[in-house]
Each structure stands twice: as structure tokens, then as C-alpha cells.
Amino acid sequence: MSSLAEVARHAGVSKATASRALSGAAHVSEATRARVAASAAELGFVASTSAASLVTGRSRNVGVVTPFISRWFFGEVIEGVEEALIDAGYDLTLFRVQEDPDLRQRVFDYFLVRKRVDAVITVCVALSPEEISALAALGKPVVGIGGGIAGMSSIRIDDVAASRLATEHLLSLGHSHILHVGGDQEERMDFHVHAQRLAGFRQAMATAGHRPGDDFAAAEFTIAGGFSTGLRVLGNPTTRPSAIVAASDEIAIGVILAARQLGIQVPRDLSVVGIDDHDLAEMFGLTTVRQVPRAQGRDAVSMIMASINSGELTRRDLQLPLALRVRSSTSAPQHG
């Protein structure tokens, strides 16, 4: 816990020179730099972030705002962010926002402000106008992953296209009775995701000449959510669809488990496609539209670093590519 002053004294230079030598910048002779570095190492010196932040106004710290931690998509994003951040020498402060409005307000009005984060990454959070203002008032780079934030940078996949791609695959196999199992609007995730995946599904169906009918069922974005909805929508043999487009792999896996529980063969009697590329997809032979949340996390950090380094808050929107990975969970329908 030695101070810069001690390092300077030990190296026989002034605090200013020591600071310059250690920060890498400015005009310092190679000899001095080496000497200061040696002293710092010997004394185990690590600069106090509080002191540095106080004077520079920067904290080398990025806030990540997320509604979930252990769901696959969110965990992957956070890991991607963490990897990129540690490479850049930044810390990650985690803020979990839930439904409770009081807690949410505390995060936005108090925690984010006082921590003086240099930037904020939001992961699929549906923000209220007040929350957006609070974020904008920070005057710092903000990037929204998954769900964009009005007027701010974003990283996303084309959710409409993802869902359309999945649907078109099933249509091309000859399915006509297809159900979309997607996000419950009540979830505090960005509702655009839910709406857009449903829209992509309906677009593809409409283009193929199918009229919208009883084509949607809501599920929580988890395996358990897909399972319970799956039991419900697959329970009645007469109304059962021959194919399902699930809004996430977790839902898709839950649906497959429900089907098996009901004695329905996948893919013989039911074809399933998911959107995500979850680790478990392979185990179930699940056909997926591939998105890579980890890359989204890393890209968010790149965007932020670019913004910090340039000093500009220009808005950018990055849309990541999709790919359909066909596996054994889809096949042509048996009857018709």
C-alpha cells in the first residue's frame, strides 16, 4: 500500500515524474522510467484508483446492468464483457435490476451515479423513459445489448430475421401447423425481443400464405418455462402443432423435454427450432439460429473503448450475423 510519494523518493525523482513514468505517457527518459518502475515493483506500489479518479474523473470501471445473471444468454454476455474488460484493464461493476421499482430507481439514481462508472452496458433491459434520461444524464458511453435504448448505441442481432429464418426452415420442410413459443410480455426483459421474434415468425408465415391464427404461446425464457408451456400446448393430440419455433434454446429444450414426457417423438412427430446456440443444443440435436452472446459482450466493450479513447459519444449500432445450424430436431412432417 505504498504511495506514489514513496516510490518517487525511492527512485530519486519528483512525484510528477514518477506519475508520468508509470502511466507510460509523456516525455520521460528511458533510464528514469526503468528506475521508477523498479522502485514501484520493489515497493509493491499500485496506484490508488480513488485518488486517480478524483483528479481525472475517470474510474476504469464499467457498469453492467442486467436483469438476470444465471440465464444462459446473460451469463454468456457478462463473461464476454468481463474478458474484454480485464484485457483493457477495466473493472466490471454488476447491477442487477429487477421488477421492484424502488430498487430499480436506486440503481439508476444512486448507484450508477456515485460509482462514477466510465460507461454502462445494459443487457436486455426494458428501460423506462426516466431510466433512459438518467443514463443519458451520465454523459458517458452507453451501449445496449439485445434491447436497444432509444438514442443510444446498441449491439444486437436482427431478431425479426432470426425468427423468420427459423420459421422458413420449418416451412421449407413442408410444415404448415407451426406454433411460436415466445417470451411472456410480463417479463422485465426488453419486450422488443419478444415482439420482434413473434413478428419475424408471422412474417414468414404470412409470406408462405398462412393466415394468422392461434399461433403463439407465451413461456418464461427458461427450460422450465418451455417445459410447462410445452406440456400445455402439446397435450391435446388433435390441436397439436407439427413444428415449433421457440424464441430461445432454453424454451426449445423445455419443449423437447415436455414432448418426450408426453411420448411425442422428436423430430418424427414434432420439429423444433430454437434461437441462441445454447451449450445444450447439441445434446438435444436442436436446430438453432446461431447468435453469440459472448461476442456481443466483447463487441460492446470494443465500442465503449473506442468511444472513451476518442472522447466522442457518437452513437453506433452494430448488428451481428446469424446462421442457421440444422441438426436432427427438424424433419418433414408425418401427416401432410
Place this chain on the structure above:
Amino acid sequence: MSSLAEVARHAGVSKATASRALSGAAHVSEATRARVAASAAELGFVASTSAASLVTGRSRNVGVVTPFISRWFFGEVIEGVEEALIDAGYDLTLFRVQEDPDLRQRVFDYFLVRKRVDAVITVCVALSPEEISALAALGKPVVGIGGGIAGMSSIRIDDVAASRLATEHLLSLGHSHILHVGGDQEERMDFHVHAQRLAGFRQAMATAGHRPGDDFAAAEFTIAGGFSTGLRVLGNPTTRPSAIVAASDEIAIGVILAARQLGIQVPRDLSVVGIDDHDLAEMFGLTTVRQVPRAQGRDAVSMIMASINSGELTRRDLQLPLALRVRSSTSAPQHG
């Protein structure tokens, strides 16, 4: 972003009084306190943590060191920590440590020090002696969840007892050919967990008069890990066990999926017990030894707050209770 000075001026008091009024402590008249509070609210004042930290040496920030984020146990612990921390007005800075020794060293020698965290919580990380020294050198409260750290406070379940409980349940049903599917020693999780769960299993087996044989198979602590190990150990009908004690619910679920894939009826032909109480356990009717990682996270924070408030670094060890939740995944063996 107004400063304390502005608040003080607005309220017609000195900076000192404003500071005292807002920090809640000290001798300030009720009238002044109210006036200062009103001014602060009106100006949207939030104290700068950098400035406060610089002078107090405390940062209202706790570091969480974990090898994983999206695995169920870890996610739950982190969520528990986060909940308790936000209640206490603290931030959570996340440090993910992986195998890469360079990255690990950076976290311990650089990140943890410079961030001036007030305390550290480690979640099931196997620490090297150097890493333990680095942590101890912080002079801050440290509590290890899951895997204890030599000489520091810990929160854990009795891993030996947990595993024994699970095994005894299967033994009491009449099983004799029981396999333990547990943690791979190569995993950078605290290896004590793996060793202890295996020890508990063998203790119970020995007590029941079974001699140690080919009784263990390693798996990654994930559903996919349990699945692939499950396929392997259940593949041969002649050597197949009639019951399995899985070191975690995720492994157990993977094993059940593998069994189903192989056409083995659970629980008719195979009984399975897991340790965790994962959300998905219910879906599989999985019998579990219940531990509550979320509670462990919260308790870790309580411990830390007690330590911070008392100013003492006394070591404490808390062991959380276990409960066997018998569900439909276990039954008496068919042959034997």
C-alpha cells in the same frame, strides 16, 4: 453532479455540517439536517465515492471472485450476494478467475488491490498459497463460499454429510451397486468439494459394508458433463449401476437425460440423487440434498458487514443446514 460545497451553500451551512448531516452521524440539529437533505435532493447531489474513499479508505464496494458466472450454483450465489449488498448500499465488482495463471495473477496482484475493495468473497475457487497471501495482505474481510480458504472465514455446507445423506438414502432403498458421478479434479473449482463429496459417498458405502471398487466416474459440473459421463457409465447393461449419487443436480439431470436416451427407465431401472436443489430438479422429479446457494451469498455479506462494522477481522465459519428432498427419481432396485 453537484458538489457538497454547492449543497452547503444552498442550505446556508458549511461543508462540514452538510457532510455530517448527510452521513447521518454526529451532532446536527434536526432542522439543519432536514434543510441540508432538502438541498441535496433538490440539487440531485450524490457524494463522489472517489473523494470519500480517498479520505476514509473505504469504498463501499465488495469484490466477488468466481470461476464461473452462468453455472447454476455460481449464478445463485452471485445473485444472493448482489441482493444483500445493494441493501447495504454496497457495490459488487466481479472478478472472474480462470485457469490462465497470468490472468489469475493480474486479478490478485493488481485488480483487487487497486480497486480498494472493502472485502472479498470467493466462490468455490481453489486458491494457491500465493493467492491466499495476496488476499490476506489486503487486511480486509475475506469469506470463502463453498471452498474454504486456509485461515479465513467461510460459509459452506458439510459436503461430506451431504453426499453421505444421498448415499444412505439409496442404500436404505436396498441398492448395492451405486456409482458416484462427481467432479473432475482438473476443474479449477475448489477441489475439496470434489474430494469431500466422494469421501462422504465412500463413508456411507463402507459403513453399509460395501468394499470400495469401481465406484467413481468424473464429470464436468454441468448438464452436458453429466450427460456425456452418463452415456459412458450406463452404456454397458452388464456393468450398469442401479443407482447414482451425482455430485450436483446439473450432473444428475445430465445422467437422467443420458439414461432416457439409452432407453433406461428412471427410476425403475436407475435411481438418481443430486446435491443442490436446482430449479430444474422438480421437472425431473429429482431427489436432492438441498443446499441454498442464494442464502450462502447473503450470509457471506452479513458476515462481511459484521466484520466491517466491528472493525475486527475475526475468523468465523458458518455451516448451513442440509435437507433431503425425496422425489420420484429414486425407488427400490428391480433386481436385487
Place this chain on the structure above:
DNA sequence: GTGAAAGCGCTAACAT
């Protein structure tokens, strides 16, 4: 109960 003043450890002008 309140104010004046010192100083936490660092960086950034400004001199030299």
C-alpha cells in the same frame, strides 16, 4: 451544534 482548515494520493498545468 457548527465552522475553519488540513489533507487523503494522485494528475495536470505551468515553469524551468
Place this chain on the structure above:
DNA sequence: ATGTTAGCGCTTTCAC
């Protein structure tokens, strides 16, 4: 290339 100086915004003696 290096040193001097002046704060960053807060908390905390120490007076009153």
C-alpha cells in the same frame, strides 16, 4: 526531461 504547484471533493480533527 524534470520539478513545483494547485487542486479534484470529500471527511475529520480542532476550535468555538
